Amino acid sequence: MKKLIVANWKMNPKAAKEALALLEEVKKEIRGIKEAEIIICPPAIWLQNLKPSAAIKMGAQNCHWEVSGAFTGEISAAMAAGAGAEYVILGHSERRQFMGETDEIVNLKIKAALKAKLKIILCVGEKIGEEMSAVVESQMSASLAGLSVNQMKEVVIAYEPVWAIGTGKACSPDDALSVGLFIRKTLTKLYSRFLAEKTPVLYGGSVNGQNCEAYISQSRLDGLLVGGASLDAKEFGQIAKKIS
Ligand code: PGA
Numbered sequence: 001m002k003k004l005i006v007a008n009w010k011m012n013p014k015a016a017k018e019a020l021a022l023l024e025e026v027k028k029e030i031r032g033i034k035e036a037e038i039i040i041c042p043p044a045i046w047l048q049n050l051k052p053s054a055a056i057k058m059g060a061q062n063c064h065w066e067v068s069g070a071f072t073g074e075i076s077a078a079m080a081a082g083a084g085a086e087y088v089i090l091g092h093s094e095r096r097q098f099m100g101e102t103d104e105i106v107n108l109k110i111k112a113a114l115k116a117k118l119k120i121i122l123c124v125g126e127k128i129g130e131e132m133s134a135v136v137e138s139q140m141s142a143s144l145a146g147l148s149v150n151q152m153k154e155v156v157i158a159y160e161p162v163w164a165i166g167t168g169k170a171c172s173p174d175d176a177l178s179v180g181l182f183i184r185k186t187l188t189k190l191y192s193r194f195l196a197e198k199t200p201v202l203y204g205g206s207v208n209g210q211n212c213e214a215y216i217s218q219s220r221l222d223g224l225l226v227g228g229a230s231l232d233a234k235e236f237g238q239i240a241k242k243i244s
Contacts, residue, residue: 003216003243004156004200004223006039006121007230008061008089019046022233023056029237030055036223036244039087039121040230044075047083059087059121062095065108077109077116088113089225091123091143093162103142110143110155120155121225123204124183128163132179137186149191156200157183158225164205166228173214176203180221209238216243 007026013019019042030038033055041059042050052058060080064071067078080088090113091106110120122143126135136159144155159179164171171179180201187196203215204225215221224243229235 001200001222003036004039004202005036005236005240005243006059006087006089006158006202006204006223006225007041007236008092008204008225008227009040009042009230010061010094010227011043012231016046016049019043019050022231023050025233026236027053027056029233030240033240033244036240038240041087041089044080044083047080047085050084052084052086057086058084059089060085060118061089061092063088063090063109063113063116063118065105065112067112077113077118080113081116081118086119087121087156088118089121089123089158091139093123093125093127093160093165097162103139106139106143107145110147114147114151114154118154121158121202122155123158123160123225125160125162125164125205132161133182136179136182140183140186141190144190149195152191152195152199156202156222157187158202158204159183160204160225166206168206170206170208170211171203173211173218176215176219176221180219207239209235209242212239213242 039057039059063077064074095101124136124139126132184196200222202223207224207226208229
């Protein structure tokens with residue numbers, strides 16, 4: 001299976017011109033890489049301008065659960081797909097924290113996104129002081145409630161401990177290995193061992209050019225979700241080269 005490298009640009013960069021320039025730089029840096037699937041998730045307003053290519057797929061950072069209607073400021077899954085997104089990040093901790101997203105909302109969004117033929121990158125992870133297993137298991141079972149085995153083929157799970165996001169304090173590769181196994185155990189419980197083995201599991205949280213490799217070789221994960229470091233084309237390129 002190709003490794004997945006997801007760039008979460010969050011609310012960056014500040015202008016469309018910079019976003020276009022960053023994408024061009026990233027394209028240069030990743031030239032020749034065949035063993036990784038690279039997914040760039042820019043702010044939704046630029047999806048339409050930032051064209052996917054053979055080497056780069058695009059993703060949205062969020063979508064609404066309804067198809068249309070009176071939801072000021074929101075975009076639907078079909079709108080994101082129509083603008084070029086193939087993936088959507090859902091359940092990111094920043095949306096849970098700042099926008100009050102619950103697992104129930106994430107579940108509705110996943111179902112809407114699947115209907116619009118988007119692939120899902122579902123983020124799960126505990127806050128500091130919380131028990132990883134309790135949080136990850138309940139987030140997974142509630143967010144994935146009602147999804148068929150077939151629908152699960154379109155789902156990627158990203159473990160992003162909240163304490164590691166943007167802090168420079170990445171999870172240790174050994175702990176990421178244990179969490180990866182725990183996520184697969186939970187998928188086995190919810191679905192089957194077969195599905196658990198097939199579902200890509202990513203790590204995210206202060207990933208950089210130095211620490212990236214260990215999550216693949218040591219933690220045996222299927223890829224990375226990169227925030228801050230994805231805004232630096234050289235560093236992102238380095239990550240992509242190292243893990244592919
Ligand atoms: P970070 O963010 O790499 O800046 O820690 C990761 C994320 O929030 O997806």
